Each structure stands twice: as C-alpha cells, then as structure tokens.
Amino acid sequence: MTGSYNRFRFLPDGAKSVWFAVFRRIDMPTYSELVKPELLSQPVYQPGKPIDYVARELGLDPATIVKLASNENPLGASPRAIAAGKAAMDEVHLYPDGGCYDLKRALADSLGMDAAQIIVGNGSNEVLELLGHAFIEKGDEVVMGQGAFIVYKLVTLLFGGTPVEVPTKDRRHDLRAMAAAVTDRTKLVFLASPDNPSGAANSQEEIQELIDALPEHVVFVLDEAYSEYLDEAPDFREMIAAGRKIFCTRTFSKIYGLAGLRIGYGYGDAELVSLLNRAREPFNANAIAQAAAVAALGDQAFVEHCRAANAVGLTQLQSQFESLEIEYIPSYANFVTANVGDGGAAFEAMQRDGVITRPLAPYGMAEWIRISVGTESQNERALASLTSFLSRQGG
Ligand SMILES: Cc1ncc(COP(=O)(O)O)c(C=O)c1O
Incomplete structure (x- = not known):
C-alpha cells in the first residue's frame, strides 16, 4: 500500500491524495473486500435515540x-452509587482492577456463590458477546425465540453461527418449541425472563422444563436483565451447583440506574467462567463503574x-x-x-x-x-x- 502511495510522490501533497483516492479504486482492494465476509451482512444494533x-x-x-x-x-441511580463513582474519579489515572475483586466479592455475597463463578462485563451485552467468543463457530446453531432481544442474533451472526428463531405462541416464547428446535449443532439457547421487548416472564417451572429437555452439549443462557423487577425471580443457582449447564447474565443498567457506566455480569459454573475470562479483554470494566456498582449493590x-x-x-x-x-x-x-x-x-x-x-x-x-x-x-x-x-x- 505504501508502495502504491509512493507512486504519486512527484505530486504536491493535496494532489497526491486526490490521485491516490482515484487510483486506489483501480488497483487496490477496498476494506469491504478485505474484512471477513460475514461482517458485510452483519445487522447493526439500533439503539434508542439519545x-x-x-x-x-x-x-x-x-x-x-x-x-x-x-x-x-x-429515578436515576442510588446517591451512594453516584458518590462512589465520583470518588473513583480521583484515581482515574490508574488502571482499574482487571479482576474486579471488590465487585465480585460483593456479588458473590449477594448471590451466595463463589467469586470464581462470576464474570463482570462492560454491560451484560459484553458478557453475552463473550459467550459468542467462547462457543460459536461457523455452522453452529443458537436457539432463541422469534423477536427475542436482538443481541442474541447479532452475537450469533458475528461469530458465523446460525440463529434458530423459534416462533412465539400468544406473543410469548414457546419454550417447548425451543427445546424441540435443539439439534446436534446447537451450542447455546438464549432466553430472557422477563423478556425484552415483550415484557413477558416465564415461571421457574416453565424454564426448568426447558432446561430439563436440553441435551448436555447445550449451554442454557438465562438473561436476567430485568429480574429485579419480579416479585420473585426464578432461581437456578442450585441447578448450577448440581452441574447443569446454565449461565445467567444480569446488569446494573436497569433497576440500578447505571446504564451510562456500562457494567453487568454473568454467573455460572467456575470452569465456564474461567474459560470466558480467556476471551475477555484485561480491563473491560472501568474503575468508576466498578466502584458505583459496589455501592449500588449495597443500597437495596x-x-x-x-x-x-x-x-x-x-x-x-x-x-x-x-x-x-x-x-x-x-x-x-x-x-x-x-x-x-x-x-x-x-x-x-x-x-x-x-x-x-x-x-x-x-x-x-x-x-x-x-x-x-x-x-x-x-x-x-x-x-x-x-x-x-x-x-x-x-x-
Ligand atoms: C434483555 C436484555 N439483555 C441485556 C441487555 C443489555 O444490557 P446492558 O448491556 O446495558 O447490561 C438489555 C438491554 O436493554 C436487555 O434488554
């Protein structure tokens, strides 16, 4: 590429870039020709308008x-979380704790789990993407309900997988049909409860029936982004402890009011968490978010x-x-x-x-x-x- 650019060295700088812009179309590949082909058809997430x-x-x-x-x-965030975030600004010249020690400790206490069973992400969105890094290869299938939170589909496509979108029944995800859609190629099954965008929720029994129907080569991912709004959230910690392949994600973006800080987490088996950590970038959760999340968790x-x-x-x-x-x-x-x-x-x-x-x-x-x-x-x-x-x- 440098060689190509140098061919125009006899021209003044302004003209050089004009000639370069014209000629590179002829003899150089474009970025679109160089990237992985899947990226060209990758849909783009459309966020709510700011x-x-x-x-x-x-x-x-x-x-x-x-x-x-x-x-x-x-209602915003807890005043205690905001104060903790502001205080963390004083140390912002230092890298954050890449292991999120304090936050994982606090989460472990609140969940009654081991800190090694928890992974923190730049929003739970990042944790969902880590699952893609870890599990999805070209040709793999990922089962989700039709119209489920769009990130499941985006992550699947990003890693070359095939989203298997199961039709809904009365505008609710049809968990039995989702179980029936699982094949030998299925790697992950995603379900959010409560679900976005429907707002519908599934009971402990309904979800458990789905989990029980899944073969051992499938990891069930329960997205609990809105679980704190439920009077009583389904709870699969005992099944995780018993070795069932269940991984749950949660976020500080919703009821905790910290969406702008981008902090969420997942919990499951310690072996799975340690594998997901291999795909995680070293300082994925920033220091302000970590401090605010610890304080937010403490303000129930x-x-x-x-x-x-x-x-x-x-x-x-x-x-x-x-x-x-x-x-x-x-x-x-x-x-x-x-x-x-x-x-x-x-x-x-x-x-x-x-x-x-x-x-x-x-x-x-x-x-x-x-x-x-x-x-x-x-x-x-x-x-x-x-x-x-x-x-x-x-x-
Ligand atoms: C069901 C569901 N899961 C996950 C997320 C991602 O949340 P965040 O990345 O902010 O933690 C959202 C955000 O709207 C959501 O609705």
Whole structure:
C-alpha cells in the first residue's frame, strides 16, 4: 500500500491524495473486500435515540424531551452509587482492577456463590458477546425465540453461527418449541425472563422444563436483565451447583440506574467462567463503574424503592391502555409493549411531541411500540401524546 502511495510522490501533497483516492479504486482492494465476509451482512444494533440527538433533529429544547426508549431507570441511580463513582474519579489515572475483586466479592455475597463463578462485563451485552467468543463457530446453531432481544442474533451472526428463531405462541416464547428446535449443532439457547421487548416472564417451572429437555452439549443462557423487577425471580443457582449447564447474565443498567457506566455480569459454573475470562479483554470494566456498582449493590433500599415505583408506573400505563382499548402485553419489567396500529408513525408523532419511544419493526412487530416506565409525569406526557396520535389516526 505504501508502495502504491509512493507512486504519486512527484505530486504536491493535496494532489497526491486526490490521485491516490482515484487510483486506489483501480488497483487496490477496498476494506469491504478485505474484512471477513460475514461482517458485510452483519445487522447493526439500533439503539434508542439519545435526547440531544432528537433535540438537534427537531429543534426542541433537550430539557423538555422525555426518553422512554431504552428501559432506563427514571429515578436515576442510588446517591451512594453516584458518590462512589465520583470518588473513583480521583484515581482515574490508574488502571482499574482487571479482576474486579471488590465487585465480585460483593456479588458473590449477594448471590451466595463463589467469586470464581462470576464474570463482570462492560454491560451484560459484553458478557453475552463473550459467550459468542467462547462457543460459536461457523455452522453452529443458537436457539432463541422469534423477536427475542436482538443481541442474541447479532452475537450469533458475528461469530458465523446460525440463529434458530423459534416462533412465539400468544406473543410469548414457546419454550417447548425451543427445546424441540435443539439439534446436534446447537451450542447455546438464549432466553430472557422477563423478556425484552415483550415484557413477558416465564415461571421457574416453565424454564426448568426447558432446561430439563436440553441435551448436555447445550449451554442454557438465562438473561436476567430485568429480574429485579419480579416479585420473585426464578432461581437456578442450585441447578448450577448440581452441574447443569446454565449461565445467567444480569446488569446494573436497569433497576440500578447505571446504564451510562456500562457494567453487568454473568454467573455460572467456575470452569465456564474461567474459560470466558480467556476471551475477555484485561480491563473491560472501568474503575468508576466498578466502584458505583459496589455501592449500588449495597443500597437495596433504593432498589426496593425503584421496584415499587415501577409497579405504580406499569399500572398507570397499562390501565390507560385498557381505557384506550389498546392491545398490550402485560409486563413484568420496566416497559410496556403496545399495539398502536402503526408503530413507526406513532414513534414519529410522539417524538415530535418530545417523547422518545421504541418502534418495534426491527423485531418484526411493525404495529407496536415499546414505552419504558418513566416517572408519573413522564408517563402522563407519553400517554397524552399517544392519545392524541390515536385520535388523529381514528379521525
Ligand atoms: C434483555 C436484555 N439483555 C441485556 C441487555 C443489555 O444490557 P446492558 O448491556 O446495558 O447490561 C438489555 C438491554 O436493554 C436487555 O434488554
């Protein structure tokens, strides 16, 4: 490449780069020709739109915008977590603890497990990706429900695997059909409970039946990103201890309100965790996130407060959907998914009113939007905007 560039050395610098830009098309491969072919068809994750982006796009004051698009905690984070994060800034010239000693200790205590059974990630998203690094090769199959959290599919495709998407039944994942979809090529089975974007949850018995139906060469991954919103979350720690191939992921992004810090974790068998650690980059969890997460975990009163507030917000949204006669999926998480006729149009209209939601066309649900539970007044804004959209549609 240098050689090619040097062919233009007789030209002045500006002209050199113009000639180079023209000629390299002729005799040099492009980056797209050089990368792994799978990457060219790799879908791209579409995040909820950030407030500042929407403000710029629509000429709105950011302070007036309500973001109910990414299932964040409208009450923020525990003041203790924020203080711990700020204090950690004083040492920010030092690398973080790559082994996350304090956080793993705190998590081990709260889970009643060994620290060696826990892996910390840059969000639980990274932990999900580590599973791809560790297990998925070209041609491997990964079973998931249709319309499941899109990252399962992205991770599978990224490592050359084949996502096997099992049709849902009454808008819930069909766990028996998922078990039946397992073949000799299956490496992983992903299930989120509560599920995103449906908000539906599975019972301990339902999930256990699925696990019991899985052959020994399959690792079952239970994504517990929203499990803290459940009154009583299914618990597979005994089965993990008994040697069943189960791995669970959790996050500090949701009820703990630390989404911006990117910190999550997974727990399972110590051998599996040590293998996942081989694929992990050395300092994947930053120091501020680690400190804030330890403090957040220690403030369970805040978590309890958020859980209670979320239950009130869910009722506020769902009862209004009922009055409006809108079909919705009863939610066990911090968001509700509703059929508004035209999800894309509702999203655009509500965004113009300064309310950001999530249209669900990428999940094959073009008529639906997902609305995160906000504060009471944020929910009121969302409901008012939705009501006016629906009345315009009706008339
Ligand atoms: C089901 C589910 N799993 C995992 C994640 C990833 O969360 P994070 O990477 O912030 O921990 C999300 C985020 O929305 C989610 O909805």
